[in-house]
Amino acid sequence: MTVSTDDIVRHAARLLFAGTRLDLGRMATELGISRTTFFRRVGNRDDLMGAGLRLLSDRTWQRALDRWHASHGSSVRTPEGRLRCLWVMEEYRREVAANEGMRKLIEAESAVALRVLTDPRGAVQPALVDAHVELFRADASAAGLTPLVGLPDLAFAVVRLGESFLYSDVLAARTVDLKVATTLLDTLVRGALEPAPAR
Numbered sequence: 358m359t360v361s362t363d364d365i366v367r368h369a370a371r372l373l374f375a376g377t378r379l380d381l382g383r384m385a386t387e388l389g390i391s392r393t394t395f396f397r398r399v400g401n402r403d404d405l406m407g408a409g410l411r412l413l414s415d416r417t418w419q420r421a422l423d424r425w426h427a428s429h430g431s432s433v434r435t436p437e438g439r440l441r442c443l444w445v446m447e448e449y450r451r452e453v454a455a456n457e458g459m460r461k462l463i464e465a466e467s468a469v470a471l472r473v474l475t476d477p478r479g480a481v482q483p484a485l486v487d488a489h490v491e492l493f494r495a496d497a498s499a500a501g502l503t504p505l506v507g508l509p510d511l512a513f514a515v516v517r518l519g520e521s522f523l524y525s526d527v528l529a530a531r532t533v534d535l536k537v538a539t540t541l542l543d544t545l546v547r548g549a550l551e552p553a554p555a556r
Contacts, residue, residue, distance in 0.1 A: 360389065360394075362398045365388065365395065365398055365399050365405070366405070368384060369384070369406070369409030370412040372384070372409070373458055373459075373462060374413060374456070374458045375458050376457055376461035376462065378466075379402060379406055379409070403469065403472070404480075406470075410473060411480040411481045414453075414481055415488075418488050421445045421449045424448060429441070433495075433499040433500050434500070440547070441492070441496055442492045442546065443539075443547075446489070446519070446546075447535075447539050447543075450519060450535055450538060451535060454523055471524060471527060474520070474524070475520055475524075482516060485516050486509065486516050487512075489516060490509055490511075493508045493546075493550065496550070497550055502551060504550050514545065515542055518538075518545070522541075
């Protein structure tokens with residue numbers, strides 16, 4: 358059986374989700390391919406970690422969207438008036454923060470993990486920014502809103518601020534406080550998408 362790059366990335370994602378350190382030599386053996394083939398398919402360890410973490414991030418984001426659709430259908434707001442994007446963002450952060458594999462990775466390899474997770478040219482952050490842009494655009498269109506700033510700029514600011522809270526225990530020796538993160542990020546997004554009417 359041929360082992361594809363996608364097979365290797367999925368295997369890495371499973372290990373990361375379980376909190377298991379990525380040992381590329383062991384992974385090559387487990388998948389029944391040579392180390393040369395393994396490295397040719399996925400690059401170095403940082404590259405593979407990035408690809409695996411992106412897969413996990415994409416799946417987490419999609420699950421948040423799926424939960425929205427299951428509970429709110431095609432609506433763009435909750436019954437209380439909260440925009441869909443705010444709800445999805447909060448669900449995403451909650452699931453990431455609760456993932457034991459992610460916490461183990463950050464505790465065991467904080468420098469590597471944060472470099473891979475927050476690299477603006479890496480696999481994880483740009484994809485998450487793009488996902489935010491897409492959702493902001495959909496919500497603004499459905500709700501008839503005119504953003505005050507470019508959506509890529511808003512998405513980048515939201516993702517970076519979200520990272521500073523999700524990984525605050527490592528970045529700034531502060532307790533992760535998702536409630537404060539939600540208050541600040543909701544305020545930022547509402548201010549950019551739903552400005553108060555002029556008096």
